[in-house]
Amino acid sequence: MSSRYTDKKLVDSLVQKHRHRHLVGGLWDEIAGLQLKTVVRHGLTPGHSLLDAGCGSLRAGHLLISHLNPRNYFGFDYNDSLIEAGYRAELDADQKDRCPRSQLKVADVTQTLPFERRFDFVLAFSLFTHLDRESVSNGIKVLADALSTDGKLLATFFIAPDRTVDKITHKEGVVTFSDQDPYHLSLDEIREIGLRAGLSSVKDTEFTHPRGQSLVVFKPNS
């Protein structure tokens, strides 16, 4: 796995300079609101449990924690410093009560997760856009195992028209690659990766993202 987030020392030093919002991609309020609106449109109610995969500094987390019933939000991220900055700087006392720090863990999406339960919703926003094909494939398998039998995984990707394209300049101005961060994948590849993990998938045609990411919704095959 190689992405801009694997250099923990660099991430830690930027977090110390209060750059945690910028590090997870900026557009803080806009993308937080987009994530909440999207997951609610896909059926999230306060009684559901949700796992935020690559939760970063709780950009979506701070809204989801208030939306969900207490203790229904869980998250994990590769970088503890991002989680810690989000918990310290972005949550008020009520939100900390609703989501104890122990529900936010350090973990790599390509490895076994430290949660001994399954979730109604798993959110993976701007996570797989930073991971290579093999890591995406491993990560989708890991997240499939975290889903309840009628659960949904909502994940964003940069989409390539087909698997042979090396470099794309998206109309929003972002440049993506087949072999370096930020990564793109074709819908065919995403569908195949999902099927190998026991998930069917569909692209959400209503979803629009300010940087041109697309949303794919995965469900366990019955």
Ligand SMILES: C[S@@+](CC[C@H](N)C(=O)[O-])C[C@H]1O[C@@H](n2cnc3c(N)ncnc32)[C@H](O)[C@@H]1O
């Ligand atoms: C662009 S940020 C998005 C964060 C969050 N999902 C959001 O929308 O605000 C990507 C996040 O993925 C995390 N990340 C990168 N690789 C990871 C991995 N292999 N496992 C878990 N988290 C990872 C990074 O540390 C970072 O917090």
